[in-house]
Amino acid sequence: MIHLKKTGLIVTLSSVLLLSACSGNSGGESKGETKDGKKTVVVSVMMKDRFLESAVQKFEEKHSDIHIELKEYKAAPKAVEGGMGVEAISLGDVEKYVQSVTTQVISGKGADLMLMNELPQDKFVGKKLLVNLYDLMAKDSSFDRNTLYPNILKASQDGDGLYVMPISFTLDLVRGNTELLKKANISVDKNKPWNWNEYKDVGKKMKQQGYQGFDNLNSTELLFDYIEDNYGQLVDKGKPNFDSDLFRNMMKEIKSMYDDGLANEGLSGLSSEFNKMAFQMAGIYGTEEILTLPEYLEYYQKPSASGKKNGVPFKFIYSLALNSKSNVQPEAWAFIKFLLSDEMQTSPNLTGLPMNKGAADQNFNEVLQKIKSGTLEKYMLSDEAKAKKRIEEVKKLISEADVRKSSDMKVLMIASEEFKSYMSGQKSAEEVSKLIQNRVKTYLNE
Incomplete structure (x- = not known):
């Protein structure tokens, strides 16, 4: 996914590219060859990062017979080397990467492992290009799937199979200014699902009192939300349905939110308008993050764009798939397991919430210890009891x-x-829906 930083907050611009881990210039073709007695596992990544590089180093120290080769599509520029390098990645880069890797995998080549965030998972699964990881789990007595969040694992399935393994994830939430909502005499239950139509009523009431609803809500990001929440209807078994009242009404609803001043493309958080903002888009990208928010900000469920009141949505940050054509599948599986180990799941370089339940609990406990010792930077809660309460709230959201x-x-x-x-x-709306329909149809038929 592409994540844009805004005043220190990481804002997701869709399920585009979060990390920067994807492929080599050629898409990262599998080698699987024996080199000096070692098996080589090629991992397709868009851009190397500290977490993956440290994982490779530590894994190879423990497995002298396996070499992990990270093939990156785009090297990090000097200015952001060693970090995520997000600013250097454009949608054009993502498109080229997706096209490159997809072409190789469909042709029977490609890397052994692929970071799947941006790749067409449905297409890969439909063409049987990925290994069902449940089959590998069943054969591996050393792997305990009970160490992982069962709800995240189940929701990551395609049908009854698991073809992509989440390594870390983010909850797709919003932050609400509870003090401002109370001042405006507006009640929103942070524990219950709601939809964008319900938000419109809240936004209108906020505007009438001189406040703002959302101000860091990019219209493209909102479009992505609408599409993702209705993807099964807009793309049904490989057939597009964008030339429809369903999609045209989505576009009209989005545009009306901006025309009516209920959402703002800009970032008033940089100005004195910050205290007039009721909500801001925000995922959870780490355990410390939840305790560095001011007390008046709390996590609310994100409005749904499907009209249905669903559960808590999440997105992958790191997620890996195993190429069904790989001839080093046991070695590739060993690397996936290592990424899910306590050692790597508690790594300070891991972005997002760990998939390993024990590692997540350890991270939360370490944050509480930092609070007790006074070493947690930017700590914004007034006492330890409130910190524990917020942690429990986030644990509930995860579950x-x-x-x-x-x-x-x-x-x-x-x-x-x-x-x-x-x-x-x-x-x-009619012209645009027809253009999208034709282009998506052409793409899906490729």
């Missing part, structure tokens, strides 16, 4: 996460490109 936000990256990009002309008033 309720059962809606995986995903779709085909290429479909999202096509829609976003054409959607801009509708938002600017250059083209009608």
Whole structure:
């Protein structure tokens, strides 16, 4: 996914690219060859990062007979080397990466392991290009799937099979200014699902009193939300349904939110308007993060764009799939297992919430110890009891996460490109929906 940083907050612009881990310039073709007595496992990544590089180093120290080769599509520039390098990645880079890796995998080549965040998972699964990881788990007595969050694992399935292993994830939430909502005499239950239509009522009430609803809500990101929440209807068994009232009404609803001043593309958090903002988009990208928020900000469920009141949505940050054509599957599986180990799941370089339940609990306990010792930077809660309460609230949200936000990256990009002309008033909803329909149809038939 592409994540854009705004005043220190990481804001997800869709299920585009969060990390920077994806492929080599050629897509990272599998080698599987024996080199100096070692088996080589090629991992396709867009850009190397500290977590993956440290994982490779530590894994190879423990497995002298296996070499892990990270093939990156785009090298990190000097200015952000060693970090995530997010600012250097464009949607064009993502598109080229997706096309490169997809072409190789469909042709029977490609890397042994692939970071799947941006890749067309449905297409790969439908063409039987990925290994069902449940089959490998069943044969491996050393692997205990009970160490992982069962709800995240189940929601990550395609049918009854697990073809992509989540390594870490983020809860797709919003932060609400509880003090401001109380001042405006508006009640929103942070523990219950709601939808964008319900938010419109809240936004109108906020506006009437001189406040703002959302102010860091990018219209493209909102479009992605609408598409992802309705993906099964918009792309049904490989057939697009964008030339429909269903999709045209989605576009109209999004545009009306901005036209009516209920959402703002800008970031008023940089100005004196910050205290007038009721909600801001925000996932949870780490255990310390939840305790560095001011007391007046709390996590609320994100409005759904499907009209249904679903559970807590989540998105993958690191997620790996194993190429069914790989001839080093046991070695590749060993690396996946290592990424899920306590050692790597508690790594300070891991972005997001760990998939390993024990590692997550350890991280939360370490944060509490930092509070007790006074070493947690930017700690914003007034006492330890409130910190424990917030941790328990987040643990509850994690246990309720059962809606995986995903779709085909290429479909999202096509829609976003054409959607801009509708938002600017250059083209009608009918014209744009037909353009998207034709382009998506062409892509899906490739």
